[in-house]
Amino acid sequence: MSLPSSLKYSASNSRLVRLSLLTAFGIILFLFESLIPRPLPWLKPGLSHIATLIALYTMGISDAMIIVILRILVGSLLVGTLFNPAFILSLGGGIAATMAMSLARRYFSKIFSIFGVSILGAVVHNMTQLFLVEILIIGRIEIFYLAPVMILSSLFTGFIVAFASYLLVEKTRLL
């Protein structure tokens, strides 16, 4: 007996479901993050990159990029920052961080574990945002006075994001 035709595309269906679930997961973290109080207004933990990392480690580079872009589009729409400067900062930082993490994952997977990849992503995310603020909004180099704080905080946020992703990928059999 042949399989019903609806099961023929199960590989791409499974990809679609994973893409949707990880995007939704990323959006939830994005929204959650915008609600928690922060000691310094720029310092976000970047929790939504947990979804990016999981996608990168369980699906692939292009799927991770799709998830990031969808998450920022929908997340910004829900937070109310769509197409304003904060959105450009999110999008630029998110895409740059995902590119950096993808490169590290693909070409340096022997050198960096998920922790190194995540910390690298956090640093690139923050630095890209500083550059974007410098180019688009201020045009003055003084914004880089924030750089040390952001670089050092990236270590902690990158570690937390990597730890959460590691637990979800390795310790649960959900993905």
Add this chain to the structure above:
Amino acid sequence: MVKKVAENSLFEILKIITPGDKILVVLIVVIGIASLFAISRLKQPGDRVIIEVNGQELQRLDLESSQEITVTGPIGNTRIKIDHSTVQVVSSDCPEKICVKTGKIRHAGEIIVCVPNKVVVKIIGKTEHQFDVITQ
């Protein structure tokens, strides 16, 4: 059970972390601390306060003065207070209030930015030259 998994995993991390990770962390800490020192050496006492709206310089005020100014940006008013050689944004119509939370600034080169309202408040020092770029 979740707690146990998390605790065990913290030990497992030590096995997962590669030498490359450790080098990356050390490198980032060194760069972070070095840039912290580099920047703190660049800091000078402030002299003047520059208020920009929409990229246009609106006002240039003495940091030693004591006053409150209200400027209007694309989405509303931003109130700026100069007092005791410090500047702060006391209230703003922007949604996230990041400029208000930034608090007081006092050194040359320090800056408060309100992204939604396109307001920039910055301090320049006495010795700072007034050119944007020098070409040679």
